[in-house]
Amino acid sequence: LGELVFVGLGLHDEMDISLRGLDEVKMADYVFAELYTSLMSGLDIGKLASLTGKEVVLVSRRMLEEDNGEEITSAAQRGKAVLLVPGDPLIATTHVELRIRAERTGIKTRVIHGASIVSAAVALSGLQNYKFGKSVTIPFSEDGPASETPCIVIRENVESGLHTFCFLDIKAEEKRYMTIKEALEILLKIEEGKRDSAVIRDRIAVGVARAGSERPAVKADSLERLLSHEFGDPPHTLIFPGKLHFMEAEALIVLAGAPKSVRKLVD
Amino acid sequence: LGELVFVGLGLHDEMDISLRGLDEVKMADYVFAELYTSLMSGLDIGKLASLTGKEVVLVSRRMLEEDNGEEITSAAQRGKAVLLVPGDPLIATTHVELRIRAERTGIKTRVIHGASIVSAAVALSGLQNYKFGKSVTIPFSEDGPASETPCIVIRENVESGLHTFCFLDIKAEEKRYMTIKEALEILLKIEEGKRDSAVIRDRIAVGVARAGSERPAVKADSLERLLSHEFGDPPHTLIFPGKLHFMEAEALIVLAGAPKSVRKLVD
Numbered sequence: 001l002g003e004l005v006f007v008g009l010g011l012h013d014e015m016d017i018s019l020r021g022l023d024e025v026k027m028a029d030y031v032f033a034e035l036y037t038s039l040m041s042g043l044d045i046g047k048l049a050s051l052t053g054k055e056v057v058l059v060s061r062r063m064l065e066e067d068n069g070e071e072i073t074s075a076a077q078r079g080k081a082v083l084l085v086p087g088d089p090l091i092a093t094t095h096v097e098l099r100i101r102a103e104r105t106g107i108k109t110r111v112i113h114g115a116s117i118v119s120a121a122v123a124l125s126g127l128q129n130y131k132f133g134k135s136v137t138i139p140f141s142e143d144g145p146a147s148e149t150p151c152i153v154i155r156e157n158v159e160s161g162l163h164t165f166c167f168l169d170i171k172a173e174e175k176r177y178m179t180i181k182e183a184l185e186i187l188l189k190i191e192e193g194k195r196d197s198a199v200i201r202d203r204i205a206v207g208v209a210r211a212g213s214e215r216p217a218v219k220a221d222s223l224e225r226l227l228s229h230e231f232g233d234p235p236h237t238l239i240f241p242g243k244l245h246f247m248e249a250e251a252l253i254v255l256a257g258a259p260k261s262v263r264k265l266v267d
Numbered sequence: 268l269g270e271l272v273f274v275g276l277g278l279h280d281e282m283d284i285s286l287r288g289l290d291e292v293k294m295a296d297y298v299f300a301e302l303y304t305s306l307m308s309g310l311d312i313g314k315l316a317s318l319t320g321k322e323v324v325l326v327s328r329r330m331l332e333e334d335n336g337e338e339i340t341s342a343a344q345r346g347k348a349v350l351l352v353p354g355d356p357l358i359a360t361t362h363v364e365l366r367i368r369a370e371r372t373g374i375k376t377r378v379i380h381g382a383s384i385v386s387a388a389v390a391l392s393g394l395q396n397y398k399f400g401k402s403v404t405i406p407f408s409e410d411g412p413a414s415e416t417p418c419i420v421i422r423e424n425v426e427s428g429l430h431t432f433c434f435l436d437i438k439a440e441e442k443r444y445m446t447i448k449e450a451l452e453i454l455l456k457i458e459e460g461k462r463d464s465a466v467i468r469d470r471i472a473v474g475v476a477r478a479g480s481e482r483p484a485v486k487a488d489s490l491e492r493l494l495s496h497e498f499g500d501p502p503h504t505l506i507f508p509g510k511l512h513f514m515e516a517e518a519l520i521v522l523a524g525a526p527k528s529v530r531k532l533v534d
Contacts, residue, residue, distance in 0.1 A: 011380055015287035018277055018382070019318075022286065051286075088382060090390035093514060100393070100514075100521045113278055113387040113479050115285070115355060115380035118396060123357035123378060126367070129385060130404065134429055135397045160423075162401055212380050247360060247367075254367045 004076035004102045006089035008114020009033075011212025013042030014051055017084075021112045025052040029079030032072055034059040036172035037094065038086035038117070039235040042213060048084070056084070061173065069098040076107045088116035120211040121165065121237045124218045126251020127206070131242065133162030138183045138238075139169045140176070151191050154240045155198040161243035161267060168236050177234035180207040184227050184238070198240070199223070204262055206239040206252065207231055220258035243267035271343035271369045273356035275381020276300075278479025280309030281318055284351075288379045292319040296346030299339055301326040303439035304361065305353035305384070306502045309480060315351070323351070328440065336365040343374045355383035387478040388432065388504045391485045393518025394473070398509065400429030405450045405505075406436045407443070418458050421507045422465040428510035428534060435503050444501035447474040451490050451505070465507070466490070471529055473506040473519065474498055487525035510534035 005024050010016025017025075025031055031054045033045060049056045063071060075081040083089075083098070089111055090096050099109050122129050134157065136150040150166065157164045168178035184205075191197040201224040209217040209231040217231045220241075241248070244265040252258035272291050277283025284292075292298055298321045300312060316323045330338060342348040350356075350365070356378055357363050366376050389396050401424065403417040417433065424431045435445035451472075458464040468491040476484040476498040484498045487508075508515070511532040519525035 008382065010285055015290070016285050016380075018283050018285050019289065020282040023282070088386040088390050090393070091386060091396050093395060096393050096395075096514060096518050100517055103521050111387075111390060113283075113382035113390065115275065115382055116386035119355040119358060119383035119385050120378075120380045123355050123380065126357070126363050128360060128363075129358050130402045130434075133401055134399070134427075137397065160401075167397070247363060250367055251363050254370050 002077045003080055003108040005082045005110045006095060007082050007084050007112040008088045009040060009084050009086050010114040011120055012040055014048040016115060016212060024112055025054055025082050028082040030075035030081040031056045032059050033084040034064060036061050037092040039170055039177050040086050041233060064094055073102050073107060076102060088114050091116060117211055117237060121208040124208050124211055124216060125206045125239055126255045127163055127241060127248050128245060131163050132165055133157035133160060135165040137167040137169060138186060141186050146186060146190050148190055151187055151199050158198040158242050163242050164240040166238040180231050180236045180238050181227055184223055204241060206256055209236045218256045220252040220256035269343045269345055270347055270375040272349045272377045273362060274349050274351050274379040275355045276307060276351050276353050277381040278387055279307055281315040283382060283479060291379055292321055292349050295349040297342035297348040298323045299326050300351040301331060303328050304359040306437055306444050307353050308500060331361055340369050340374060343369060355381050358383060384478055384504060388475040391475050391478055391483060392473045392506055393522045394430055394508060394515050395512060398430050399432055400424035400427060402432035404434040404436060405453060408453050413453060413457050415457055418454055418466050425465040425509050430509050431507040433505040447498050447503045447505050448494055451494055471508060473523055476503045485523045487519040487523035
């Protein structure tokens with residue numbers, strides 16, 4: 001009888017849920033919201049509750065990861081449970097694990113999709129989706145020695161002419177959201193002085209801040225100049241372009257204020 | 268005074284627009300909808316009109332590509348124009364071109380994001396987003412000699428342990444939407460007999476049909492078996508997994524009915 005419906009909240013605030021998602025919440029017996037895997041900077045959980053007429057239980061990392069989402073699956077055995085998730089659900093592994101666990105105990109699950117930063121940042125940059133290679137997360141550097149993985153992935157993509165999407169680390173419990181400036185400093189610290197590096201100060205990258213909000217910031221420029229560009233509040237993401245199609249270069253110039261020299265990257 | 272707002276319609280029907288997107292349409296002076304770049308199989312343009320109280324003008328390929336979207340930009344000079352687009356806007360190049368043209372003539376543009384097949388199919392498969400390499404489109408084979416590009420991209424991704432997202436061709440004017448079976452036949456015809464091919468009959472792939480609808484179909488199996496699997500109505504997409512994380516293999520088994528042998532792909 002019970003079921004568990006994963007509903008995507010989209011990018012910025014309570015207005016980004018779809019009409020279908022809203023209906024699911026209104027018909028639910030239990031409503032949970034997980035807000036620690038991504039930052040939705042405009043979201044007011046009280047507004048979401050009054051919009052839907054439902055009490056919304058905030059899910060902590062501990063409840064979902066250490067307790068295996070027991071409270072959610074147990075609610076989904078008694079009735080219709082909805083788990084609200086930033087972006088498009090199941091992009092974070094922890095939700096996939098919960099879904100597998102629920103299905104294995106006989107709970108039916110469904111997904112109501114939402115806008116994801118993965119497609120939104122691409123859309124805002126004007127770059128073409130199919131030309132992205134493997135993506136990476138840039139972790140905060142205080143957690144042990146800085147990983148070389150992001151720089152390796154960026155270099156391999158650049159060598160294949162592909163763009164790289166970089167997720168920037170977040171520590172929601174500490175309200176820390178990595179900025180584009182911090183991400184660039186971490187990458188440059190790892191790479192500076194290396195001979196074949198793709199992360200060099202005159203390379204062009206694209207910073208995207210607050211995708212989905214009323215005032216997103218999108219700026220393409222050299223790393224050197226992006227370091228001092230004021231992107232404003234988080235969340236931030238970063239894209240390293242590879243080779244450009246003519247239309248991508250024009251998009252970066254017109255939509256992201258890139259210097260006209262990006263035309264040199266046209267293949 | 269005028270502006271042009273690109274609003275994503277999401278995946279399946281008129282219920283997939285966000286509350287923010289709906290508000291934008293309600294406040295618009297002119298509402299256009301482009302429905303030929305993707306199939307939204309449940310969409311009823313009349314329902315969308317009655318939901319928003321606005322007349323919705325359907326945009327043809329000719330109007331957008333040959334006439335450069337002149338009717339839309341001219342409306343956006345007189346007032347607030349909204350262009351409704353399937354999925355997340357600007358994933359299709361033709362919308363990026365329109366946005367660039369509008370900005371160049373001094374029209375302000377904004378984007379209201381929607382759920383995209385790019386993240387939705389990944390979410391439904393249980394595969395991890397960051398492990399996807401370059402994606403490809405599989406074109407209908409009657410348009411000249413079959414392109415080897417899709418097979419080359421799949422092979423390169425497989426060699427790097429990465430997954431490949433395949434967009435299947437559509438010809439909306441002819442109401443033709445490539446099925447998973449057709450896509451597999453096209454790929455196998457190109458590749459069969461080649462020695463180093465990644466597209467072989469016992470390789471596992473994941474078919475996803477009708478993402479975002481009430482009854483999406485998600486099935487992981489060998490190409491041989493997918494050829495005779497009944498996925499039902501379009502739209503269809505296809506994913507070729509590379510190396511799998513343990514959790515990805517479990518997700519394919521539980522969420523996509525994969526044979527347990529996919530565990531052999533765990534890295």
